[in-house]
Each structure stands twice: as structure tokens, then as C-alpha cells.
Amino acid sequence: MSASAIAGVLLLIIIACILFLAVERRDKQLKQDAPSYSAPPRIAVVEVQSKLTGGGQFCVVMLALTILVSASLYHEATTVFLQIHAGIAMIAGTLLFGLGIALCRKTTYTVFDAKPVAMPPPMPPEQPLHSWSRN
Numbered sequence: 001m002s003a004s005a006i007a008g009v010l011l012l013i014i015i016a017c018i019l020f021l022a023v024e025r026r027d028k029q030l031k032q033d034a035p036s037y038s039a040p041p042r043i044a045v046v047e048v049q050s051k052l053t054g055g056g057q058f059c060v061v062m063l064a065l066t067i068l069v070s071a072s073l074y075h076e077a078t079t080v081f082l083q084i085h086a087g088i089a090m091i092a093g094t095l096l097f098g099l100g101i102a103l104c105r106k107t108t109y110t111v112f113d114a115k116p117v118a119m120p121p122p123m124p125p126e127q128p129l130h131s132w133s134r135n
Contacts, residue, residue, distance in 0.1 A: 056105060
């Protein structure tokens with residue numbers, strides 16, 4: 001190796017070290033200057049349920065059939081044009097039925113109150129409203 005190549009490699013190492021130290025210094029400064037925020041209290045919990053509809057289930061079956069049939073057509077093709085046709089059929093079927101699967105979902109959102117339920121303080125023993133005595 002020539003002296004100029006060694007000098008070039010050393011120069012690249014020095015530049016990389018300087019950049020690394022500068023980035024670390026900047027990140028440390030940003031962390032110190034950043035205001036600390038406390039997370040707001042949670043007021044609700046959202047539960048998400050996603051299910052396929054009948055159309056989505058149909059698209060899953062058709063996607064599997066499209067891939068199997070087009071793969072077998074590609075395997076059995078005798079010319080390049082038949083292979084291209086099978087490949088285009090696979091791409092088109094995957095796009096069509098994949099979009100059908102993605103769009104035929106029923107999503108249900110259930111919102112629960114996340115505020116802690118405070119127990120009421122215990123009631124004092126019953127006392128009469130008025131106290132009087134007879135003489």
C-alpha cells in the first residue's frame with residue numbers, strides 16, 4: 001500500500017470520529033435542553049376488533065386459488081409468452097383479491113372509561129336527626 005492510500009484512510013477515520021463526536025454532543029445537548037413533559041392522564045381505553053366479512057373470506061379463497069393456478073400455469077408454460085401471461089395473471093389476481101381482503105374488514109372500536117372508580121367513603125352509623133328526651 002502506498003503512503004498516500006494510508007494517509008487517505010487515516011483522514012477518513014479522523015473525519016468519521018469527528019462527525020461521531022459532533023453528533024453525540026448535539027444529541028446530548030438536545031436532551032438537556034428538551035423540556036420534560038409528563039404524560040397526560042388516560043381518560044379512555046380503546047379496544048379494536050377487526051374481522052373479515054363474507055366478501056373478505058371469499059377474497060382469501062380466490063387469492064389462494066389464483067396463486068396456485070397461475071403458478072401451475074407458469075410451470076406448465078412451453079413458451080415465454082405463456083410464462084408472461086401466467087405472471088401477469090398472478091400479479092393481477094394478487095392485487096385484485098389482496099385489495100378485496102384489505103377493504104372487506106369490519107372494524108369495531110369499543111371505548112372504555114379509564115378513570116379509576118373511587119369507592120365512596122363508608123357511611124357513618126345512622127344517627128337520629130333530632131334527639132330529645134321526655135321528662
